[in-house]
Amino acid sequence: MKVKDERALVTGGAGFIGSHLVDKLVDMGCEVVVLDNLSNATTEYIQDHLDSARIEFVKGDVRDFETVESCLEDSSLVFHFAAQYDVRKSVSDPIYDFDVNVNGMINVLEAMRKKDVLNIVFASSGGTLYGLADAIPTPETYPPQPISPYGASKAGSEMYISAYCACYGLCGVSLRYANIIGPRSVHGVIFDFYQKLKNNPKSLEILGDGKQKKSYTDVSDCVDASLYVTEKAENGFNIFNIGSEEWVTVNYIAKLVINELKLADVEFSYTGGEQGWIGDVHLMLLSISKLKDLGWKPKMHIDESIRKYVKWLVGKYGRV
Numbered sequence: 001m002k003v004k005d006e007r008a009l010v011t012g013g014a015g016f017i018g019s020h021l022v023d024k025l026v027d028m029g030c031e032v033v034v035l036d037n038l039s040n041a042t043t044e045y046i047q048d049h050l051d052s053a054r055i056e057f058v059k060g061d062v063r064d065f066e067t068v069e070s071c072l073e074d075s076s077l078v079f080h081f082a083a084q085y086d087v088r089k090s091v092s093d094p095i096y097d098f099d100v101n102v103n104g105m106i107n108v109l110e111a112m113r114k115k116d117v118l119n120i121v122f123a124s125s126g127g128t129l130y131g132l133a134d135a136i137p138t139p140e141t142y143p144p145q146p147i148s149p150y151g152a153s154k155a156g157s158e159m160y161i162s163a164y165c166a167c168y169g170l171c172g173v174s175l176r177y178a179n180i181i182g183p184r185s186v187h188g189v190i191f192d193f194y195q196k197l198k199n200n201p202k203s204l205e206i207l208g209d210g211k212q213k214k215s216y217t218d219v220s221d222c223v224d225a226s227l228y229v230t231e232k233a234e235n236g237f238n239i240f241n242i243g244s245e246e247w248v249t250v251n252y253i254a255k256l257v258i259n260e261l262k263l264a265d266v267e268f269s270y271t272g273g274e275q276g277w278i279g280d281v282h283l284m285l286l287s288i289s290k291l292k293d294l295g296w297k298p299k300m301h302i303d304e305s306i307r308k309y310v311k312w313l314v315g316k317y318g319r320v
C-alpha cells in the first residue's frame with residue numbers, strides 16, 4: 001500500500017496515536033485530512049500543522065455518512081483511528097461502544113466504497129481482541145475470543161474490513177496494537193498512577209492484585225511500525241500485531257513511576273482480583289515474529305518509554 005505523497009484521511013487524527021501519525025504523514029509528504037469529533041481530544045497536537053495549512057481539519061463524527069464522504073474527496077487511503085477506546089466504558093455502555101466502533105467502521109467503509117477509495121488501515125487491538133489467550137506470545141493466527149464489548153467491536157470491525165476486501169476489492173491493514181504509551185496520552189495505567197500520586201504522593205491504589213502482566217509499546221515505535229507494515233501490505237486483508245517483546249507487571253510500573261517521580265514511602269493498596277476491571281485482559285504479550293520477519297524491530301525499551309512518558313506528564317501537568 002503506497003503512503004508517501006498520498007492524500008489520506010485520518011479519523012481520530014486529533015487524538016493520542018492519531019496526532020503522532022499525522023506528524024509522520026506530513027513528514028512523508030502526504031496531504032492529510034483529519035476527521036475528529038473532539039470527544040476525547042482538542043486540536044492542540046495538530047495545531048502547528050493547521051497554522052501552516054499543511055493539513056485540513058473537519059470536526060465531525062465518523063457515524064455521519066455525508067461528513068465522511070466529503071472528507072474522502074481525492075483521497076487514496078484512510079487511517080481509521082477514531083474510536084470509543086475505553087474497555088470499562090464498553091462494559092457499562094456496550095451499545096454506545098458498538099455504535100461508535102462498529103457502525104463508525106461500516107460507515108467509513110461504505111463511504112470509501114461510494115468514493116472508490118481502496119485502501120484502509122485500521123487501529124485494532126491485540127490484547128482485547130485475543131482475550132485471555134493460552135498462547136503467549138500470541139500470534140496473529142490465534143482465534144479472537146474477546147472478553148469485553150470493546151474487544152468484540154475491534155474483532156467485528158476487522159471482519160467487515162475482510163468482507164469489504166473480498167467483495168469490493170479493497171486492500172486492508174489491521175494493526176493489532178499492544179498497550180501504546182507516550183506523550184499526549186491521557187489514559188491508561190501510567191496516566192492513572194500519575195494522577196493518583198499527584199492527588200496524594202503518599203498512597204497509591206492499584207486496580208486488581210498488581211500482578212497483571214502486559215506489554216507496552218512507545219507511540220514512536222507504534223507509528224513507525226504501523227507505517228512500515230502498511231507500506232509492505234499486499235492486496236486483500238492483512239493483519240499485523242504491533243508491539244514489543246517486553247512485558248511487565250502493574251506493580252513493576254508502579255515502582256518505576258514512583259522512582260521517576262522521585263517519591264519515597266508510598267503505600268500501596270489493592271482493589272484485589274486477577275483483573276483490574278471487568279473485561280481486563282490481565283496477561284497480554286503479542287508475538288511480533290511477523291513484524292520482525294518483515295525487517296522491523298522496536299527501538300525503545302519499556303523502562304525508557306515509561307520514564308519518557310512520566311517526564312512528559314510532569315512537564316505538561318506539573319510536578320508531584
Ligand SMILES: NC(=O)c1ccc[n+]([C@@H]2O[C@H](COP(=O)([O-])OP(=O)(O)OC[C@H]3O[C@@H](n4cnc5c(N)ncnc54)[C@H](O)[C@@H]3O)[C@@H](O)[C@H]2O)c1
Pocket residue numbers: 011012013014015016017018035036037038039040041060061062063080081082083084085100104123124125126177178179180181
Ligand atoms: N492507546 C492504546 O493503547 C490503544 C491500543 C489498542 C488500540 N488502540 C486504538 O487506537 C486508536 C486511537 O486510540 P488513542 O489511544 O489514540 O485514543 P484517543 O481517544 O486519543 O483517539 C481517538 C480519537 O477519536 C476521536 N473520536 C472518538 N469518537 C469519534 C467519533 N464518533 N467520530 C470522530 N472522532 C471520534 C476522539 O476525539 C479522539 O481524538 C483507537 O481506535 C483505539 O481503539 C489504542
